[in-house]
Amino acid sequence: MTVSRGRRPAADEVQGSNRNRIRTRALALLASGVLGVALLAVPALPAAAGKAHYVGFAATSTGMGYWITDSKGDTIAYNDATCPCSPPANFGPVVGIAATESGYGYWLVDKAGDVANYGDAMNWGSLTGITITHPIVSIADGPSDDGYWLTDSSGDVYAFGTAGYDGGAFSVKHHGSIVALVPTIDKLGYWQVNKKGDVFPFGDAASIPISPPPPPPGLTTPIVAMAASPDGGGFWLADKAGDVYPFGTALSYPLTSAGLTPGVPVVAMGGTVRGYWLLQQNGNVAGYGAAVVY
Secondary structure (H helix, E strand, O other): OEOOOOOOOOHHHOEOOHHHHHOOHHHHHHHHOOOOOOOOOOOOOOOOOOOOOEEEEEEOOOOOEEEEEEOOOOEEEEEOOOOOOOOOOOOOOEEEEEEOOOOOEEEEEEOOOOEEEEEOOOOOOEOOOOEOOOOEEEEEEOHHHOEEEEEEOOOOEEEEEOOOOOOOHHHOOOOOOEEEEEEOOOOOEEEEEEOOOOEEEEEHHHHOOOOOOOOOOOOOOOEEEEEEOOOOOEEEEEEOOOOEEEEEOOOOOOEOOOOOOOOOOEEEEEEEOOEEEEEEOOOOEEEEEOOOOO
């Protein structure tokens, strides 16, 4: 079965479906062992086994912790992030992670659109068993944790649960693969960005004035990540070399941690109040401004 571009998969096409809505977050927390368990930080970063490399970063809602995950789905939690952490079974290469607003759960997605849920993150469906023509590259949390968006490298968007479908960059002429989808602060819209730094707004993202407009001038290294500023009025773009470009109300911040490992690509980023993090392929995390590295 092939999913046509730019539409929400039908109920009978989506694994998980609305049956999962009857499970409450409390049950999910009890089943995962999150309730009543002390929050543990993981002090050391083990080397990724085999050919796995780190691909995704997600911060907790407090900004006082985060998860990083590798391409096999091995996930590490730091400070106030909780972590079931067992890699999903029968999964392809993981390409992204998204955290719930509560900070007690997260989702992983692989390039085929399979979704694994942990902690209080509910399963709102996936593309399992559906043929897609371009790989999934990103997952983003929807309104009140009741859904999520997936986007592929062409700009197709797949909305699940209460996440609204507002269009995708596949319908706009552009050059360069889409690398990320980032929702607006109220989750009523989103931006997509391609590796050339072109940003495409949908839903209420189109009404947010961004000055200066992207792409970054003089960009020579591909954009690999994007994060929204907490005030909702802008975003950061990060390139593979670790250069960060602020737009709208997003600000630049100085490095406040040990810094980046030379020669290792940046693969993901996350934003917080007055700061942001960059994740490199080897699992190194660099903090800027008020973003603390744990």
